[in-house]
Amino acid sequence: MLKLYGVTRSRASRIVWLCHELGLPFDQVPVIQAYRLPDPEAADAPLNTRSPEFLAVSPAGAIPVIDDAGLILSESLACTLHLAQKHGGPLAPTNAAEQARMMEWSFFANSWIEPDALTILFLHRKGQQQSGADQAAVANAAERLIRPLRVLEGHLSERHYLIADRFTVADLNLAEVLRYAQGYGELMEQFPSVMAWLNDCQQRPAFQRMWAERLAEPE
Incomplete structure (x- = not known):
């Protein structure tokens, strides 16, 4: 196992x-x-x-x-x-081109999204007072995320999922990385197609099961 x-x-x-x-x-x-x-x-x-x-x-x-x-x-x-x-299964690549695209989007998530999304996750606390330094760091991270999110918005405005119009491991990987930034409304509200796609991913029963298990763990 x-x-x-x-x-x-x-x-x-x-x-x-x-x-x-x-x-x-x-x-x-x-x-x-x-x-x-x-x-x-x-x-x-x-x-x-x-x-x-x-x-x-x-x-x-x-x-x-x-x-x-x-x-x-x-x-x-x-x-x-x-x-x-x-x-x-449907999450896996069916040919070499799909495999390449799944790697491409996963690396995109890792290199273009994750570092700044983590900054937002750790420093942005909705409804809580933040230091000036933290506010500046969050604002700078959000500004850097605009460029890759514009790319993602353009891609998702024409399709439901990243590849072959079905949910794949690439969607899972990118959705889990982008989740770190989704609580920062000032950024995410600029990208409605991205928000709709992320919501769709997170409504899947497998995500909901994982999330319930995550919440059950000690903080």
């Missing part, structure tokens, strides 16, 4: 969502991020990214990691792309 290291309150959410889409059983080992613990090296600390037993699996000390019949992968987007292709 597939083994997944990492709590769902992490990038492991992408893999959990995909597994639910595929109906793929997995054994989840709840490795927590060390920075969330007061003393990750304490004798009674839960399994975390600095625990020796996890470092033996992932020397980088980062989650998620999968063990797929002995194949150890530690980059979440590589994990989802691999699992989709291995198990097939």
Whole structure:
């Protein structure tokens, strides 16, 4: 059985969502991020990214990691792309061109969206007072996201999904990255097609199942 290291309150959410889409059983080992613990090296600390037993699996000390019949992968987007292709179905590529497009959109998410979306996630707290420095950082991140979101808006204004007009692993990967920024209305409201697509992705039963499991975990 597939083994997944990492709590769902992490990038492991992408893999959990995909597994639910595929109906793929997995054994989840709840490795927590060390920075969330007061003393990750304490004798009674839960399994975390600095625990020796996890470092033996992932020397980088980062989650998620999968063990797929002995194949150890530690980059979440590589994990989802691999699992989709291995198990097939509508989320997987049907030819080399689709495979290339799925990689293209996944890399687009990773390089153009994720860094600034994470800044918004960590620093933008709706309804809470922010420091001037945090406000400036969020505004700058949102400004940098306008260019790639215009690309995505133009693409989605003519189709329902990213590739072949069906939901694929590329939609899953990009939707999970863009989720980090979706709470910043001043940015997202400029891109109605993107918002409609993201809402459609998040209404899928497999996403809803993953999200309920995520919320059930301790913060």
